[in-house]
Amino acid sequence: MAAVEISVSKTINAPIEKVWALISDLESMGKRSPQCKVMKVVGGAPRKGSWTINLNRKGLLWWPTWSVVTAWDSLKTLEFKIPLNSSRWRFELTCDEPNSIGGHPKTTVTHKRLVDGNTTAVSRALVSVALGGEKSFETDLRAGMEQTLESLAKEAESTEKINP
Numbered sequence: 001m002a003a004v005e006i007s008v009s010k011t012i013n014a015p016i017e018k019v020w021a022l023i024s025d026l027e028s029m030g031k032r033s034p035q036c037k038v039m040k041v042v043g044g045a046p047r048k049g050s051w052t053i054n055l056n057r058k059g060l061l062w063w064p065t066w067s068v069v070t071a072w073d074s075l076k077t078l079e080f081k082i083p084l085n086s087s088r089w090r091f092e093l094t095c096d097e098p099n100s101i102g103g104h105p106k107t108t109v110t111h112k113r114l115v116d117g118n119t120t121a122v123s124r125a126l127v128s129v130a131l132g133g134e135k136s137f138e139t140d141l142r143a144g145m146e147q148t149l150e151s152l153a154k155e156a157e158s159t160e161k162i163n164p
Helices: 016-023 026-031 121-130 134-156
Strands: 005-012 036-042 051-058 061-073 077-082 087-096 106-115
Touching: 005 134, 016 087, 016 106, 016 134, 026 036, 061 087, 106 134
Parallel strands: none
Antiparallel strands: 005 106, 036 051, 051 061, 061 077, 077 087, 087 106
16 A cells, blocks of 8 residues: 655745745656656646646656646645555645844745545555555655755755746
């Protein structure tokens, strides 16, 4: 049975508006995530109810998925569900007090993979046969989520201006 929740958090030395602008740019997901290499929004700007077409990769294996945005609460929460495996991917943002080094605001991002009950039979079979089994796959997911937040932090903490 899939883990109900995999969760990682990172405090980023950047204002919440800058972090949200990066996270809510779904089409840039592929440059931060080691697994989701392409995420294309279908039908205009992303919002709750939007669909995406995705291309994932692990090693030599590539596979397509699609998702629907299930939560879009500006500066707070972004979530999308992958119908193929019944998982939900969530980003939660909280604005922290200014840091002690120069007073710049900080944002904590919590990145979660949530499963209500279990993933689909198709997903369980693919994970078992092609992705190293559930435990190995979930270990890789956690590491990938940490890498995604590290990449997000590096980008958000850069001096480059981002228009939210």
